[in-house]
Amino acid sequence: MAYYYEEASRTFSEYLLVPNLTTKQCTPANVDLKTPISKFKRDEQPEIELNIPFTSAVMQAVSDDRMAVALAQNGGLAFLFGSQSIESQAEMVRKVKGYKAGFVVSRSNLTPDHTLQDVLDLKELNGHSTVAVTEDGTPTGKLLGIVTSRDYRISRDKLDKPVREFMTPFSSLIYGKAGLSLKEANDLIWEHKLNTLPVIDENQRLTHLVFRKDYDRNKEYPNELLDGNKRYRVGAGINTKDYLNRVPALVEAGVDVLVIDSSDGYSEWQADTVKYVKENFNVKIGAGNVVDREGFLYLVQSGADFIKVGIGGGSICITREQKGIGRGQASAVQEVVKARDEYFEETGVYIPICSDGGIVHDYHVTLALAMGADFVMLGRYFARFDESPTKKLKVGGNFVKEYWGEGSNRARNWERYDTGGKQTLLFEEGVDSYVPYAGSLKENLDKTLGKIKSTMCNCGSLSIAELQRKARITLVSATSLVEGGAHDVILKENTSFSAD
Numbered sequence: 001m002a003y004y005y006e007e008a009s010r011t012f013s014e015y016l017l018v019p020n021l022t023t024k025q026c027t028p029a030n031v032d033l034k035t036p037i038s039k040f041k042r043d044e045q046p047e048i049e050l051n052i053p054f055t056s057a058v059m060q061a062v063s064d065d066r067m068a069v070a071l072a073q074n075g076g077l078a079f080l081f082g083s084q085s086i087e088s089q090a091e092m093v094r095k096v097k098g099y100k101a102g103f104v105v106s107r108s109n110l111t112p113d114h115t116l117q118d119v120l121d122l123k124e125l126n127g128h129s130t131v132a133v134t135e136d137g138t139p140t141g142k143l144l145g146i147v148t149s150r151d152y153r154i155s156r157d158k159l160d161k162p163v164r165e166f167m168t169p170f171s172s173l174i175y176g177k178a179g180l181s182l183k184e185a186n187d188l189i190w191e192h193k194l195n196t197l198p199v200i201d202e203n204q205r206l207t208h209l210v211f212r213k214d215y216d217r218n219k220e221y222p223n224e225l226l227d228g229n230k231r232y233r234v235g236a237g238i239n240t241k242d243y244l245n246r247v248p249a250l251v252e253a254g255v256d257v258l259v260i261d262s263s264d265g266y267s268e269w270q271a272d273t274v275k276y277v278k279e280n281f282n283v284k285i286g287a288g289n290v291v292d293r294e295g296f297l298y299l300v301q302s303g304a305d306f307i308k309v310g311i312g313g314g315s316i317c318i319t320r321e322q323k324g325i326g327r328g329q330a331s332a333v334q335e336v337v338k339a340r341d342e343y344f345e346e347t348g349v350y351i352p353i354c355s356d357g358g359i360v361h362d363y364h365v366t367l368a369l370a371m372g373a374d375f376v377m378l379g380r381y382f383a384r385f386d387e388s389p390t391k392k393l394k395v396g397g398n399f400v401k402e403y404w405g406e407g408s409n410r411a412r413n414w415e416r417y418d419t420g421g422k423q424t425l426l427f428e429e430g431v432d433s434y435v436p437y438a439g440s441l442k443e444n445l446d447k448t449l450g451k452i453k454s455t456m457c458n459c460g461s462l463s464i465a466e467l468q469r470k471a472r473i474t475l476v477s478a479t480s481l482v483e484g485g486a487h488d489v490i491l492k493e494n495t496s497f498s499a500d
């Protein structure tokens with residue numbers, strides 16, 4: 001006979017936190033959100049920690065190198081999407097590891113044989129007023145000059161005038177030598193009153209540009225997540241099929257943390273993948289997704305560094321409808337946390353847990369942490385920001401961004417081009433959708449973090465570990481859910497009154 005769980009499975013929205021005593025030193029400014037991402041022994045420190053408990057989902061619509069830099073700047077970690085060729089994913093890792101705050105790879109480049117018209121077209125296309133002139137027109141070609149809007153006058157100059165005739169030639173340029181620090185670059189910028197400083201290598205090849213206007217922006221990240229060499233940390237998603245080729249390429253590129261990306265991690269394929277990685281590389285690896293004690297223990301015994309929890313709770317998920325597998329996200333986290341805590345008691349090894357999917361309100365993050373998760377993974381949340389890889393569109397008068405599931409045909413299409421693999425899926429497990437555009441990552445994340453810290457103070461907790469120990473959590477009845485929102489009032493923003 002089948003096994004029946006005694007309790008219904010529950011979601012975050014069914015719970016609330018009950019405040020504890022808030023002492024006077026318990027203020028948001030004093031809250032520390034550092035959290036482990038790799039397993040560690042009692043009384044030892046985890047080798048890798050996050051500065052905030054946020055990771056971005058292994059999804060095409062969420063986590064590319066740009067998102068990875070933005071999230072690491074703010075203390076979290078992105079997991080670069082795995083539904084792309086091994087080469088392009090490894091290239092993304094290299095871009096993040098090679099990223100130097102303030103040093104930008106030139107995105108507007110021409111050769112000396114191009115014309116003023118080409119300069120104007122490029123400006124229209126990219127919005128940049130600085131164009132690097134290189135021998136071959138590539139961002140890393142031999143630098144021959146720079147064009148800025150001060151080098152030409154549209155009213156006087158002919159549109160077919162070659163770039164070589166009006167660019168500021170290399171012989172007149174102030175430049176930096178590759179390897180200089182941001183401070184040294186900025187000193188040159190101030191000393192020579194420059195707007196842009198080109199940086200070149202020993203062969204006069206352009207490596208980066210440093211812009212004066214970026215100076216202040218680069219001081220805004222006190223929380224950035226760095227490795228021992230002061231490079232941004234980055235994660236990457238892998239699968240249980242091509243790992244023998246993918247993992248060596250990602251490790252070679254410098255990846256810090258891997259995670260096996262699957263709806264269902266309780267499989268022999270995942271155990272094989274984890275064992276292979278642990279035996280051959282010194283890199284952290286998470287496994288999942290699981291929603292129960294058995295799945296958790298199976299993957300921990302295979303050697304996983306953290307465990308990811310969640311089946312079917314994601315905003316673009318239709319797995320529960322399509323396959324009838326899954327579990328309410330709160331119940332799944334609770335059971336896995338209980339198993340983790342018992343495992344810690346028995347073995348003295350602490351396994352961090354990631355709650356993946358289904359975060360709708362900011363307070364859901366706080367609840368996930370209070371229930372014992374060490375960090376969360378979010379897709380929809382990050383897809384809304386400037387830094388996500390997808391198009392911003394105007395739909396029905398509102399700005400939106402595209403967001404699609406990794407189980408959708410749209411996401412799985414890459415295999416067709418990459419491996420000549422299957423043409424279409426038998427059935428889709430995710431939808432293609434829009435999410436409301438919300439602006440910059442930093443602005444939104446700061447607000448969310450502010451709320452989490454404030455709630456932690458209500459609960460008398462200055463760290464995530466303290467919150468996990470002290471939290472008092474109550475179920476809410478269906479009726480009190482109504483009480484929790486604005487009710488029995490007429491909301492102004494939804495009402496239009498006529499003047500008379």
Ligand SMILES: NC(=O)C1=CN([C@@H]2O[C@H](COP(=O)(O)OP(=O)(O)OC[C@H]3O[C@@H](n4cnc5c(N)ncnc54)[C@H](O)[C@@H]3O)[C@@H](O)[C@H]2O)C=CC1
Pocket residue numbers: 058239240241261262263264269289310311312313314317319356357405406407429430
């Ligand atoms: N968290 C969630 O609730 C869900 C997530 N997704 C996302 O969709 C994407 C695809 O997920 P899945 O379909 O679960 O991917 P998957 O790669 O784990 O599984 C695809 C299919 O291949 C099989 N398989 C895996 N490794 C194999 C091997 N070595 N040899 C033979 N067969 C093997 C699996 O059993 C499954 O039938 C992922 O990005 C995942 O995160 C999809 C549905 C739900």
Ligand SMILES: O=c1[nH]c(=O)c2[nH+]cn([C@@H]3O[C@H](COP(=O)(O)O)[C@@H](O)[C@H]3O)c2[nH]1
Pocket residue numbers: 057058059310312313314315316317318319320356357358359377378379380381404405406407408429430431
């Ligand atoms: O059923 C699914 N079909 C899909 O196509 C799909 N794509 C992603 N995911 C999972 O959803 C998580 C992101 O969830 P949120 O948007 O709610 O943050 C992600 O982190 C994944 O765990 C999928 N689940």
Ligand SMILES: [K+]
Pocket residue numbers: 264265266267
């Ligand atoms: K399974």
